[in-house]
Amino acid sequence: MTETDRDITGFLYEVKARLDRRLDELLPPAGCYPTRVHECMRYSILDGGKRIRPALMAGVAEALGAPSDDLLPAMCAVEMIHVCSLILDDLPSMDDAQMRHGRRANHLVYGDATAILASIALLNQAYAVLSDSCKDQDATRKAVIDQTAKMVGTEGMIAGQIVDLESGGKPVDENTLEYIESHKTGALIMGAVRIAALLSRAKRVELDALTGYARNVGVAYQISDDILHLTHKPQELGKVAHRDEAAVNYARVHGIEASRRSLERFTADAVDALKDFDRCADRLRSLARYLADRAS
Amino acid sequence: MTETDRDITGFLYEVKARLDRRLDELLPPAGCYPTRVHECMRYSILDGGKRIRPALMAGVAEALGAPSDDLLPAMCAVEMIHVCSLILDDLPSMDDAQMRHGRRANHLVYGDATAILASIALLNQAYAVLSDSCKDQDATRKAVIDQTAKMVGTEGMIAGQIVDLESGGKPVDENTLEYIESHKTGALIMGAVRIAALLSRAKRVELDALTGYARNVGVAYQISDDILHLTHKPQELGKVAHRDEAAVNYARVHGIEASRRSLERFTADAVDALKDFDRCADRLRSLARYLADRAS
Numbered sequence: 001m002t003e004t005d006r007d008i009t010g011f012l013y014e015v016k017a018r019l020d021r022r023l024d025e026l027l028p029p030a031g032c033y034p035t036r037v038h039e040c041m042r043y044s045i046l047d048g049g050k051r052i053r054p055a056l057m058a059g060v061a062e063a064l065g066a067p068s069d070d071l072l073p074a075m076c077a078v079e080m081i082h083v084c085s086l087i088l089d090d091l092p093s094m095d096d097a098q099m100r101h102g103r104r105a106n107h108l109v110y111g112d113a114t115a116i117l118a119s120i121a122l123l124n125q126a127y128a129v130l131s132d133s134c135k136d137q138d139a140t141r142k143a144v145i146d147q148t149a150k151m152v153g154t155e156g157m158i159a160g161q162i163v164d165l166e167s168g169g170k171p172v173d174e175n176t177l178e179y180i181e182s183h184k185t186g187a188l189i190m191g192a193v194r195i196a197a198l199l200s201r202a203k204r205v206e207l208d209a210l211t212g213y214a215r216n217v218g219v220a221y222q223i224s225d226d227i228l229h230l231t232h233k234p235q236e237l238g239k240v241a242h243r244d245e246a247a248v249n250y251a252r253v254h255g256i257e258a259s260r261r262s263l264e265r266f267t268a269d270a271v272d273a274l275k276d277f278d279r280c281a282d283r284l285r286s287l288a289r290y291l292a293d294r295a296s
Numbered sequence: 297m298t299e300t301d302r303d304i305t306g307f308l309y310e311v312k313a314r315l316d317r318r319l320d321e322l323l324p325p326a327g328c329y330p331t332r333v334h335e336c337m338r339y340s341i342l343d344g345g346k347r348i349r350p351a352l353m354a355g356v357a358e359a360l361g362a363p364s365d366d367l368l369p370a371m372c373a374v375e376m377i378h379v380c381s382l383i384l385d386d387l388p389s390m391d392d393a394q395m396r397h398g399r400r401a402n403h404l405v406y407g408d409a410t411a412i413l414a415s416i417a418l419l420n421q422a423y424a425v426l427s428d429s430c431k432d433q434d435a436t437r438k439a440v441i442d443q444t445a446k447m448v449g450t451e452g453m454i455a456g457q458i459v460d461l462e463s464g465g466k467p468v469d470e471n472t473l474e475y476i477e478s479h480k481t482g483a484l485i486m487g488a489v490r491i492a493a494l495l496s497r498a499k500r501v502e503l504d505a506l507t508g509y510a511r512n513v514g515v516a517y518q519i520s521d522d523i524l525h526l527t528h529k530p531q532e533l534g535k536v537a538h539r540d541e542a543a544v545n546y547a548r549v550h551g552i553e554a555s556r557r558s559l560e561r562f563t564a565d566a567v568d569a570l571k572d573f574d575r576c577a578d579r580l581r582s583l584a585r586y587l588a589d590r591a592s
């Protein structure tokens with residue numbers, strides 16, 4: 001483990017601890033009526049995810065010299081949206097997954113109906129939290145809501161999931177693969193970084209640079225995930241074999257060695273996008289490398 | 297048919313025509329990639345619903361002397377949220393309904409996964425449209441987003457649906473019945489009226505009066521719906537028998553005659569809540585009576 005790895009591991013640990021405390025405060029208490037849907041929301045969101053997207057957002061605040069505490073509610077909102085998508089992905093009508101983060105999938109514990117309603121409640125609450133995060137900055141509120149809608153909707157995550165489902169585990173061409181990955185995973189990483197930049201009052205040129213960073217990190221993240229899927233047993237990833245195993249996978253299409261080279265290239269491009277930032281952006285640079293190293 | 301009925305029928309027809317045109321513009325074109333999810337969204341929202349909630353919103357604009365054209369996008373957004381809830385209600389894991397508005401339920405045409413994603417896309421787009429409706433009024437935007445989140449979330453429609461599902465078609469006590477109906481149906485009517493009032497720059501006292509109107513209309517609407525369910529064949533309502541027939545029903549708990557008396561009382565209270573408004577609120581008064589008359 002290098003010095004950077006140790007730093008980033010500590011940073012991720014600290015982000016996760018702060019995030020989990022704040023999520024606990026922002027979510028309706030499990031004992032609050034109707035209790036079952038609140039328990040169901042908490043089951044999936046307080047389950048030990050790595051909080052990569054919130055960590056990227058905290059990195060953006062650092063890069064822009066903004067207090068990352070102010071960003072904490074928005075980091076929670078993005079995680080709510082991420083978990084909303086995970087609960088839905090695992091449904092029998094979608095990936096039909098049994099396990100998530102080493103525990104039974106939400107719908108197997110709470111039933112499909114409650115899982116669906118809890119996931120929508122998470123998205124819905126994310127909007128309230130994001131709007132609230134903007135305090136009295138109207139231009140920011142409008143931009144953040146627009147960015148969120150674009151990231152989630154049929155130009156974003158939903159588009160990726162639909163096209164993934166339509167591929168039905170069959171081999172897809174490179175364009176479709178790129179479409180699915182850039183929308184299903186890339187859109188949320190892009191949205192998280194841009195929302196963090198908007199809330200940290202980025203200048204236009206900074207927003208553009210961070211967008212370039214996010215685009216490359218998004219692709220790199222998905223490639224590294226796909227490599228991990230091919231090189232690790234499902235149990236090691238906290239999953240059991242399911243339709244995902246037959247799903248669209250960059251590393252299956254391009255081969256593992258070529259994928260590792262692409263991963264390096266996208267990671268280098270992510271770091272390069274930050275060339276006009278000073279040492280404040282080191283955390284974002286390290287995060288990009290850390291995410292790539294998972295699959296090496 | 298009385299003069300008022302004729303007026304209201306014409307008004308509803310006109311609202312529906314304007315709304316359907318604007319929805320067509322606001323929704324992604326059916327031919328836009330990924331096409332299937334866009335077709336799926338359009339299938340359910342352009343299917344001939346009566347547009348009661350948008351009509352109430354147009355009535356609020358009239359009562360407050362605001363131009364109802366400005367409110368049209370928000371009326372579309374509320375209808376998107378309504379249709380989101382209908383698609384989800386009909387899923388096999390929820391009411392398992394086969395028909396809606398005389399056509400096959402969305403999930404039977406597009407499959408459960410696409411139906412779920414389209415319904416979430418509708419909710420998501422509703423947020424974008426509502427935020428956009430607020431133009432440059434920041435206090436309004438914050439209030440509208442908060443109101444929407446409350447109306448949809450686990451204090452609102454989702455709470456009603458969860459408790460309804462948990463009742464599992466078994467008889468429920470009066471408190472539970474009131475909880476389900478006020479949340480499942482009442483929350484959206486309340487939210488629609490309050491969003492319309494906020495966007496029409498209602499004064500605090502006007503907002504309070506309209507809230508009282510909406511609360512009573514919401515209960516009356518559900519009672520009249522429940523009476524219709526007991527007094528009409530499912531085919532006449534565009535439905536086929538399904539779990540809904542065994543579901544929570546005010547008229548089954550209280551009897552049809554007592555329910556009609558309650559319906560009259562809540563309708564009178566709705567009209568009474570508008571006592572400080574002049575003739576501008578006649579449309580809202582007529583709408584309340586029209587909704588009650590459906591079940592007489």
